[in-house]
Amino acid sequence: MNDSKIPAWVNIIVLPLINILFAFAFSAIIFIAVDVNPIEAAKTMISGALGYQEGIGYTFYYATNFIFTGLAVAVAFSAGLFNIGGEGQAYIGGLGVGLVCLGLDHTLPFWAILPITMFASMAFGALWAFIPAYLQAYRGSHIVITTIMFNFIASSLMVYLMVNVLNQKGQMAPVSRLFEPSAVLPGFHEIVGWFGLSFSESPMNLSFLIALVCCVLVWLLLWRTRWGYAIRAMGSSPSAAEYGGINRKRLIIIVMLISGALSGLLSLNEVQGYGQQLKLGFVAGYGFTGIAVCLIGRNHPFGIILASVLFGILYQGGAELSFDFPNIDREMIQVVQALVVLFSGALSLMLVKPTERLFVYLDAKKKSKTQLAAEA
Amino acid sequence: MSQPHNQQNIALELCGIDKKFGAVHANCNINLKVPAGTIHGIIGENGAGKSTLMNIIYGFYIADSGDIKISGKTRKLTSSKEAIRYGIGMVHQHFMLVDNFSVLENVILGAEDGALLKPSLKKARTELERLATEYRLDVPLDALIEDLPVGLQQRVEILKALYRGAKILILDEPTGVLTPQETDHLFKIFDALRDKGVTILLITHKLREILAATNNVSVMRQGEMVAHRKTADTNKEELAELMVGRKVRLKVEKSLATPENELLSTSKVTYTDEMGVDRLKDVSISIKSGEIVGIAGVSGNGQSELMSLLAGLIKPNSGQVNIGQTCIDSMHPSSAAQMRELGVGHIPEDRLVMGLIKSFSAEESAILGYQNSPTYNGKLLNKPKVINQECARLMEEWDVRPRDPKLRSSLFSGGNQQKLIIGREVDKNPDVLLIGQPTRGVDIGAIELIHKRIIELRDQGKGILLVSVELDEIMALSDRIIVMFDGHIVGEVSAEQANEKILGMMMANIMPDELLSTTQQTTTGEPI
Numbered sequence: 001m002n003d004s005k006i007p008a009w010v011n012i013i014v015l016p017l018i019n020i021l022f023a024f025a026f027s028a029i030i031f032i033a034v035d036v037n038p039i040e041a042a043k044t045m046i047s048g049a050l051g052y053q054e055g056i057g058y059t060f061y062y063a064t065n066f067i068f069t070g071l072a073v074a075v076a077f078s079a080g081l082f083n084i085g086g087e088g089q090a091y092i093g094g095l096g097v098g099l100v101c102l103g104l105d106h107t108l109p110f111w112a113i114l115p116i117t118m119f120a121s122m123a124f125g126a127l128w129a130f131i132p133a134y135l136q137a138y139r140g141s142h143i144v145i146t147t148i149m150f151n152f153i154a155s156s157l158m159v160y161l162m163v164n165v166l167n168q169k170g171q172m173a174p175v176s177r178l179f180e181p182s183a184v185l186p187g188f189h190e191i192v193g194w195f196g197l198s199f200s201e202s203p204m205n206l207s208f209l210i211a212l213v214c215c216v217l218v219w220l221l222l223w224r225t226r227w228g229y230a231i232r233a234m235g236s237s238p239s240a241a242e243y244g245g246i247n248r249k250r251l252i253i254i255v256m257l258i259s260g261a262l263s264g265l266l267s268l269n270e271v272q273g274y275g276q277q278l279k280l281g282f283v284a285g286y287g288f289t290g291i292a293v294c295l296i297g298r299n300h301p302f303g304i305i306l307a308s309v310l311f312g313i314l315y316q317g318g319a320e321l322s323f324d325f326p327n328i329d330r331e332m333i334q335v336v337q338a339l340v341v342l343f344s345g346a347l348s349l350m351l352v353k354p355t356e357r358l359f360v361y362l363d364a365k366k367k368s369k370t371q372l373a374a375e376a
Numbered sequence: 377m378s379q380p381h382n383q384q385n386i387a388l389e390l391c392g393i394d395k396k397f398g399a400v401h402a403n404c405n406i407n408l409k410v411p412a413g414t415i416h417g418i419i420g421e422n423g424a425g426k427s428t429l430m431n432i433i434y435g436f437y438i439a440d441s442g443d444i445k446i447s448g449k450t451r452k453l454t455s456s457k458e459a460i461r462y463g464i465g466m467v468h469q470h471f472m473l474v475d476n477f478s479v480l481e482n483v484i485l486g487a488e489d490g491a492l493l494k495p496s497l498k499k500a501r502t503e504l505e506r507l508a509t510e511y512r513l514d515v516p517l518d519a520l521i522e523d524l525p526v527g528l529q530q531r532v533e534i535l536k537a538l539y540r541g542a543k544i545l546i547l548d549e550p551t552g553v554l555t556p557q558e559t560d561h562l563f564k565i566f567d568a569l570r571d572k573g574v575t576i577l578l579i580t581h582k583l584r585e586i587l588a589a590t591n592n593v594s595v596m597r598q599g600e601m602v603a604h605r606k607t608a609d610t611n612k613e614e615l616a617e618l619m620v621g622r623k624v625r626l627k628v629e630k631s632l633a634t635p636e637n638e639l640l641s642t643s644k645v646t647y648t649d650e651m652g653v654d655r656l657k658d659v660s661i662s663i664k665s666g667e668i669v670g671i672a673g674v675s676g677n678g679q680s681e682l683m684s685l686l687a688g689l690i691k692p693n694s695g696q697v698n699i700g701q702t703c704i705d706s707m708h709p710s711s712a713a714q715m716r717e718l719g720v721g722h723i724p725e726d727r728l729v730m731g732l733i734k735s736f737s738a739e740e741s742a743i744l745g746y747q748n749s750p751t752y753n754g755k756l757l758n759k760p761k762v763i764n765q766e767c768a769r770l771m772e773e774w775d776v777r778p779r780d781p782k783l784r785s786s787l788f789s790g791g792n793q794q795k796l797i798i799g800r801e802v803d804k805n806p807d808v809l810l811i812g813q814p815t816r817g818v819d820i821g822a823i824e825l826i827h828k829r830i831i832e833l834r835d836q837g838k839g840i841l842l843v844s845v846e847l848d849e850i851m852a853l854s855d856r857i858i859v860m861f862d863g864h865i866v867g868e869v870s871a872e873q874a875n876e877k878i879l880g881m882m883m884a885n886i887m888p889d890e891l892l893s894t895t896q897q898t899t900t901g902e903p904i
Binding site: 045051220224225226229231233236237239241242243244245246323 | 459687688711712713714716722724725729730731732733734735736741743745747752753756757758760765
């Protein structure tokens with residue numbers, strides 16, 4: 001009865017904006033408490049994230065990661081599966097990218113390596129999602145538990161490999177050698193350079209465009225194919241999906257493979273673009289942030305792009321903020337991010353009713369006005 | 377409109393009750409007077425606002441405006457606790473009982489006197505024994521709820537209300553789960569209650585019950601109270617017309633069936649669910665082209681499992697299902713998709729759980745089950761235009777309103793959702809059609825159309841298996857009626873032989889004498 005009262009655009013645009021404003025209002029209170037002028041802080045954040053080319057580059061470099069992990073969560077969530085394993089899937093995806101680069105960067109040119117690394121990142125990420133998916137589909141083990149456990153297994157596995165197998169001789173740090181420049185993804189500044197434009201050097205690279213393509217592909221998959229129909233049917237009503245002849249077990253596996261592959265693609269940005277070597281801990285929580293991004297982006301690829309840019313701004317602007325203000329440290333920035341997640345995710349329904357009432361009220365007022373006008 | 381019984385005490389009076397949910401006007405200026413010690417029926421189609429009104433009386437919702445007077449005094453009912461305090465009791469359609477508590481424990485739940493249970497239980501026992509003799513409401517007080525049949529569970533609900541001092545009892549669709557005999561007994565209890573001065577509000581959509589049980593009746597339509605009648609002064613046709621707002625034909629017109637070749641049959645099919653309960657026991661049925669086979673029975677006696685099994689949703693533990701040349705057994709189970717390919721269409725019993733997806737648009741729900749069909753798909757992408765046009769066509773053919781394929785499925789009324797689902801299944805031209813509860817929660821206008829179309833399908837040579845909890849519907853549509861009890865088939869009667877008494881006895885696993893001689897060989901029921 002109450003799901004049709006407000007126009008769709010309010011739900012999609014106005015509500016998230018109000019939620020974010022609430023989060024910023026509360027952040028302002030915290031800034032005041034530590035003697036920081038919130039307006040100054042906001043200015044620093046915005047200019048740090050969007051005010052100059054390198055800052056913009058950093059913002060979009062972060063956003064790239066969030067798009068991949070956000071999409072991964074969204075695809076699984078459309079099928080009613082909560083994939084919290086983006087962290088581990090991206091980590092293992094990175095292993096795939098690293099192995100390809102280390103093995104082939106002396107022999108193959110970039111345009112031959114790129115498809116292989118893309119495939120490797122997706123295959124390794126999907127593989128890491130496959131085991132929890134199988135356990136969920138055929139053994140009933142809850143996917144939330146198993147994917148979390150696989151994050152830890154991935155982390156331990158990578159420590160073992162980096163310390164014992166992939167480290168360099170005579171090197172104490174658990175890192176691989178740097179990839180040959182021929183294997184590295186071109187930066188955004190280089191790409192615009194090909195078209196005669198200039199842009200400051202930044203970590204933003206080709207994978208941002210790949211992320212955008214993935215958004216389109218995920219949208220097409222979910223809303224324009226029969227497989228997407230099956231995925232959404234299972235997510236919305238498992239019993240109706242079964243009635244519709246959809247094979248639940250097989251679909252769980254397929255969806256998780258897609259989700260894991262999307263997570264794995266994150267490592268293109270981190271390993272082949274930014275890090276240019278294999279090292280420990282490069283996923284750095286992006287997998288978990290993907291959950292928040294998906295939540296704020298309302299499970300829709302376009303929303304995920306916007307939410308990813310928002311988190312990119314928070315990451316990059318936050319870094320500038322803690323650099324400029326001695327009273328603000330990294331943890332403070334995490335508090336701001338947490339407030340955004342809190343208001344957009346956990347409390348996202350808190351403001352639905354008041355907003356609805358406001359719109360119904362405004363609507364009634366408009367109607368009575370037009371009625372009056374008609375009578376006059 | 378003049379109110380009868382003006383001279384009597386008025387137990388409950390509603391003055392100008394108004395309630396809006398956003399833009400939906402659920403109750404619009406409702407006025408109602410219920411004299412004390414009468415049985416008052418409230419009748420109306422689904423979505424007419426009956427439930428909203430009752431929830432206002434019971435304190436679940438608060439009216440936007442208007443007054444509620446109980447025994448002449450205006451009361452503000454802001455919670456069900458308040459309503460109970462003023463002597464209002466409610467028996468919900470779905471019982472609110474704790475299954476593994478005893479009757480006694482259920483009755484005092486929420487009405488305990490103190491922290492210790494013993495004194496409360498003792499007091500309740502004496503009080504309940506008194507109530508039971510006074511109102512003829514015999515219930516074993518120490519039995520667990522889960523061991524009691526539905527009819528007795530309902531009595532526990534009534535006892536619960538009376539124990540809390542209810543003087544006005546509201547019953548929401550109380551007969552949906554009862555056999556005809558149990559219903560008769562319930563009405564006897566009503567009479568006993570009325571004679572002791574209890575006022576009863578009976579909410580139902582069954583015209584027959586209103587005429588059988590009530591003193592007065594009020595009709596609701598689209599949130600408004602459109603008429604008050606003395607039951608003695610009205611009849612089915614008038615009430616139906618008042619409910620729908622136009623003349624309706626209540627009788628289904630059909631010619632004699634001309635069954636031909638067998639389309640589907642089962643032999644000795646059994647099914648045991650995950651909990652190890654035998655849901656189907658040696659069920660053998662056969663469906664021929666050009667006939668409607670009705671399955672009667674109190675819900676939960678295996679009808680749903682039989683439907684699911686024939687639809688490929690569950691597989692038999694033993695026995696066989698034969699469709700044309702195909703044989704399905706435990707070693708060769710079939711899936712829902714395969715059954716569709718074999719020409720078995722399925723209109724599920726619960727349209728919101730299975731038949732459609734509430735969050736999907738109507739056009740998406742209209743391809744459920746056929747989402748992989750080449751009609752709707754290209755090589756990779758689907759064809760939104762075709763899906764849209766096909767849905768628009770179905771809506772036109774089946775009079776689904778509003779005719780908006782993009783509208784979300786949950787926003788259609790029950791009748792329109794059902795028409796869309798039936799349209800979807802019929803449109804694929806199946807040989808056998810499994811129809812579950814085709815008119816549950818559907819308004820009378822839509823029932824008329826659905827019944828007419830089902831008969832038309834039969835006359836086109838389809839074999840139809842019909843499961844319904846509405847005996848009237850089973851009797852009106854079926855050519856043969858099979859009665860199920862506890863997972864087995866009690867027996868079969870032809871449409872001419874069937875009447876409520878016979879079916880009611882069979883639903884309680886008793887083979888009526890007049891049938892024993894003719895259908896003994898088809899009976900698989902245990903000896904009684």
